[in-house]
Amino acid sequence: MNNEPYKTYLNENELPTSWYNMRADMKRKPAPLLNPATGKPCTAEDLEKVFCGDLVRQELDDTTAEFAIPDEIRDFYRMFRPSPLIRAYFLEKALGTPAKIYYKFEGNNTSGSHKLNSAVAQAYYAKKQGLKGVTTETGAGQWGTALSMACAFFGLDCKVFMVKCSYEQKPFRREVMRTYGASVTPSPSMDTNVGRMINAEHPGTTGSLGCAISEAVETAVTNPGYRYVLGSVLNQVLLHQSIIGLEARTAFRKLGVKPDIIIGCAGGGSNLGGLIAPFMGEKLRGEADYRFIAVEPASCPSFTRGKYAYDYCDTGRICPLSKMYTLGADFIPSASHAGGLRFHGMSSTLSELYDQKLMEAVSVKQTEVFEAAQFFARTEGILPAPESSHAIRGAINEAVKCRESGEAKTILFGLTGTGYFDMTAYQAFNDGKMSDYLPTDEDLERSFAKLPKIG
Amino acid sequence: MNNEPYKTYLNENELPTSWYNMRADMKRKPAPLLNPATGKPCTAEDLEKVFCGDLVRQELDDTTAEFAIPDEIRDFYRMFRPSPLIRAYFLEKALGTPAKIYYKFEGNNTSGSHKLNSAVAQAYYAKKQGLKGVTTETGAGQWGTALSMACAFFGLDCKVFMVKCSYEQKPFRREVMRTYGASVTPSPSMDTNVGRMINAEHPGTTGSLGCAISEAVETAVTNPGYRYVLGSVLNQVLLHQSIIGLEARTAFRKLGVKPDIIIGCAGGGSNLGGLIAPFMGEKLRGEADYRFIAVEPASCPSFTRGKYAYDYCDTGRICPLSKMYTLGADFIPSASHAGGLRFHGMSSTLSELYDQKLMEAVSVKQTEVFEAAQFFARTEGILPAPESSHAIRGAINEAVKCRESGEAKTILFGLTGTGYFDMTAYQAFNDGKMSDYLPTDEDLERSFAKLPKIG
Numbered sequence: 001m002n003n004e005p006y007k008t009y010l011n012e013n014e015l016p017t018s019w020y021n022m023r024a025d026m027k028r029k030p031a032p033l034l035n036p037a038t039g040k041p042c043t044a045e046d047l048e049k050v051f052c053g054d055l056v057r058q059e060l061d062d063t064t065a066e067f068a069i070p071d072e073i074r075d076f077y078r079m080f081r082p083s084p085l086i087r088a089y090f091l092e093k094a095l096g097t098p099a100k101i102y103y104k105f106e107g108n109n110t111s112g113s114h115k116l117n118s119a120v121a122q123a124y125y126a127k128k129q130g131l132k133g134v135t136t137e138t139g140a141g142q143w144g145t146a147l148s149m150a151c152a153f154f155g156l157d158c159k160v161f162m163v164k165c166s167y168e169q170k171p172f173r174r175e176v177m178r179t180y181g182a183s184v185t186p187s188p189s190m191d192t193n194v195g196r197m198i199n200a201e202h203p204g205t206t207g208s209l210g211c212a213i214s215e216a217v218e219t220a221v222t223n224p225g226y227r228y229v230l231g232s233v234l235n236q237v238l239l240h241q242s243i244i245g246l247e248a249r250t251a252f253r254k255l256g257v258k259p260d261i262i263i264g265c266a267g268g269g270s271n272l273g274g275l276i277a278p279f280m281g282e283k284l285r286g287e288a289d290y291r292f293i294a295v296e297p298a299s300c301p302s303f304t305r306g307k308y309a310y311d312y313c314d315t316g317r318i319c320p321l322s323k324m325y326t327l328g329a330d331f332i333p334s335a336s337h338a339g340g341l342r343f344h345g346m347s348s349t350l351s352e353l354y355d356q357k358l359m360e361a362v363s364v365k366q367t368e369v370f371e372a373a374q375f376f377a378r379t380e381g382i383l384p385a386p387e388s389s390h391a392i393r394g395a396i397n398e399a400v401k402c403r404e405s406g407e408a409k410t411i412l413f414g415l416t417g418t419g420y421f422d423m424t425a426y427q428a429f430n431d432g433k434m435s436d437y438l439p440t441d442e443d444l445e446r447s448f449a450k451l452p453k454i455g
Numbered sequence: 456m457n458n459e460p461y462k463t464y465l466n467e468n469e470l471p472t473s474w475y476n477m478r479a480d481m482k483r484k485p486a487p488l489l490n491p492a493t494g495k496p497c498t499a500e501d502l503e504k505v506f507c508g509d510l511v512r513q514e515l516d517d518t519t520a521e522f523a524i525p526d527e528i529r530d531f532y533r534m535f536r537p538s539p540l541i542r543a544y545f546l547e548k549a550l551g552t553p554a555k556i557y558y559k560f561e562g563n564n565t566s567g568s569h570k571l572n573s574a575v576a577q578a579y580y581a582k583k584q585g586l587k588g589v590t591t592e593t594g595a596g597q598w599g600t601a602l603s604m605a606c607a608f609f610g611l612d613c614k615v616f617m618v619k620c621s622y623e624q625k626p627f628r629r630e631v632m633r634t635y636g637a638s639v640t641p642s643p644s645m646d647t648n649v650g651r652m653i654n655a656e657h658p659g660t661t662g663s664l665g666c667a668i669s670e671a672v673e674t675a676v677t678n679p680g681y682r683y684v685l686g687s688v689l690n691q692v693l694l695h696q697s698i699i700g701l702e703a704r705t706a707f708r709k710l711g712v713k714p715d716i717i718i719g720c721a722g723g724g725s726n727l728g729g730l731i732a733p734f735m736g737e738k739l740r741g742e743a744d745y746r747f748i749a750v751e752p753a754s755c756p757s758f759t760r761g762k763y764a765y766d767y768c769d770t771g772r773i774c775p776l777s778k779m780y781t782l783g784a785d786f787i788p789s790a791s792h793a794g795g796l797r798f799h800g801m802s803s804t805l806s807e808l809y810d811q812k813l814m815e816a817v818s819v820k821q822t823e824v825f826e827a828a829q830f831f832a833r834t835e836g837i838l839p840a841p842e843s844s845h846a847i848r849g850a851i852n853e854a855v856k857c858r859e860s861g862e863a864k865t866i867l868f869g870l871t872g873t874g875y876f877d878m879t880a881y882q883a884f885n886d887g888k889m890s891d892y893l894p895t896d897e898d899l900e901r902s903f904a905k906l907p908k909i910g
């Protein structure tokens with residue numbers, strides 16, 4: 001047996017008492033959200049029509065470094081946090097690498113992912129504001145599941161618009177949400193103006209995330225006592241997710257270990273931004289240096305092939321404009337099994353950090369990702385989500401480089417969740433029927449041509 | 456916040472170093488297995504044709520109290536153990552009970568249940584014996600999943616016969632096993648004599664656990680380098696599962712708490728026997744007293760309506776005879792969603808303890824179980840397996856009695872696993888389409904009439 005534990009669990013009294021806001025330590029701040037009607041920076045008043053008040057304040061604040069975590073949220077966190085920091089002894093051995101590999105595992109909760117960290121915060125502030133309920137969209141279903149759990153806990157109504165093809169293909173995700181009392185509506189529905197319009201224009205459509213967002217926003221705005229909530233991309237979400245990195249840093253300090261390389265999968269940025277937050281803070285303040293690597297799907301390569309520009313977050317173009325690395329709001333990534341990484345854009349904070357070369361990015365192909373996922377499952381015993389497996393692939397690639405160079409680097413990656421509801425994807429891989437479709441340069445140029453002429 | 460933690464995790468160096476064998480402390484021992492050909496007690500030689508040698512020694516030894524856990528198994532355990540002992544603060548509050556409720560949660564691993572505790576032990580001994588692989592059957596799929604994980608880790612071939620209706624209805628369970636490299640064959644198959652015979656006699660049959668057992672045993676016996684392994688009922692399995700109770704007792708000692716009532720769901724007895732083991736040991740040695748309650752489905756009530764008699768463990772009648780509480784090897788429980796509790800018999804050790812009135816048993820209806828499951832999911836945040844939810848129902852019933860009597864009893868129950876692969880069952884409940892079918896007295900009399908005339 002090894003002397004250092006496999007799993008480092010902090011005590012519950014070591015649970016962070018504040019979230020950390022990276023933007024406070026950035027000299028060049030992320031660009032502000034713009035109101036699509038006026039082209040001017042969004043005000044709190046603009047945003048409060050759609051979002052909860054406390055969350056708007058968190059969204060717009062780029063100077064406060066620490067936000068206290070309310071006791072009610074910390075109590076909920078104690079059901080599934082602190083999450084373990086795991087030393088991947090078996091993976092290291094199987095790779096024959098001198099690298100030390102650690103992963104922060106966020107999958108030990110019923111939502112199956114890190115999404116619950118922000119869902120409980122958003123539900124709490126909605127309840128505190130005296131709201132009846134919240135609306136949201138979900139694609140792969142992880143965010144919808146997390147939100148339905150949080151709403152059940154606080155006694156809030158939860159209306160989820162689920163992209164119709166997911167609704168039909170992932171009935172089990174839908175049933176988890178229903179078990180937690182959420183109403184789940186396939187999108188586009190006949191319940192909203194935008195849904196009826198899209199159904200009329202595109203009969204038989206199986207929907208899109210952009211359409212589901214539009215339906216959820218319309219429902220929030222037209223129902224008194226409701227607000228819309230979102231599970232990624234936004235600053236508030238990165239703030240809540242900073243608990244991942246804060247716990248990881250505390251655990252490393254207890255072990256007397258300092259990571260050299262920190263790796264996360266990148267979709268909208270919620271997990272990556274949360275994992276790196278306190279470490280990036282040290283780098284921004286000049287206290288320490290780390291390499292940060294975002295791993296994104298080659299089928300949806302916002303960082304590695306996108307443009308840094310203002311763009312719409314939704315295809316319906318009703319949400320604020322954000323300056324970010326984007327493939328264009330009209331870009332439709334090829335069917336990939338990592339539904340949580342199919343967003344055309346990226347968190348504006350992470351985009352700015354990447355633009356300042358404080359972070360690296362790589363893209364990996366789906367088949368390489370599932371090879372890594374299967375290898376990891378068999379050696380470390382955890383069946384990872386397709387999204388999380390991008391980070392595994394990235395970590396394995398770095399560990400193999402260490403094997404070749406002989407360097408014993410310390411690698412941390414974020415294992416955001418489990419793949420129990422993704423077995424259709426694994427089946428395609430097990431049957432040798434998985435392919436890689438990458439966008440051509442022409443695909444991207446067509447999409448870039450439609451970027452708004454702003455900023 | 457409460458001062459006592461929600462989750463008590465032992466350190467990895469507090470992981471038990473030995474399993475505990477309850478039989479050693481029993482004055483009246485469980486009756487021996489009988490060879491079906493001779494009607495005489497099975498010898499090690501009889502059993503070693505089918506099972507691994509070390510496991511046969513564990514199976515037959517009713518005097519050794521402690522079996523050292525090999526380091527290789529403890530290392531594997533460190534991937535997912537020690538499992539947390541959780542104080543159900545939110546459940547207590549929601550019930551308004553003065554009772555203190557704790558649960559030992561075994562679901563935080565990819566197999567999703569406690570089955571992995573024995574799977575890794577059985578795979579280890581098979582590897583140590585130099586075998587090529589093992590065969591088994593699976594119904595609901597939890598055992599097959601656990602075994603496929605353990606075999607992947609030790610580099611053993613794993614042949615799983617999966618009851619055909621499960622194979623077709625639970626393709627995701629099948630894909631998890633395939634991801635871990637197991638071969639999964641729908642049973643009855645055309646690969647074995649018994650399978651071909653059953654297919655010829657019952658064209659289009661969707662199979663049964665008894666048939667799958669027969670196919671797995673035949674495959675083990677006819678393939679050099681293979682043995683058959685089983686995930687419940689056997690003494691060796693209860694021995695391995697004692698790690699659940701041992702960890703729970705250590706955690707309670709650290710908290711300075713002593714449980715009054717210990718509750719587990721009862722199918723073949725693997726979880727119940729493991730959870731109660733060290734506590735029952737104290738009771739058998741006269742050191743302490745506890746109430747033990749087995750909770751079984753009303754649709755398959757071995758303890759509460761069965762007979763204590765020698766019976767076959769499989770419908771094919773090729774396995775040893777065991778003296779146990781049984782509904783008869785021909786009893787076919789109604790279609791229930793707790794596939795893991797549909798066994799007609801019960802561990803012989805637990806049967807003997809129940810017969811000596813050292814343990815109580817109650818039966819609960821499926822609809823009551825799912826009400827408890829949904830309530831628990833919404834308050835404690837964990838979506839439980841249907842099997843585990845029998846224990847939740849039992850614990851809630853006792854906590855409600857405390858509310859009525861004002862007694863602040865301490866209740867421990869075993870939460871054996873998660874329900875992520877059981878959403879079809881939850882869907883039936885969510886849609887109000889779940890029913891209860893209980894066997895009539897006539898059903899049971901018909902089945903009892905076919906019990907073998909032995910013992």
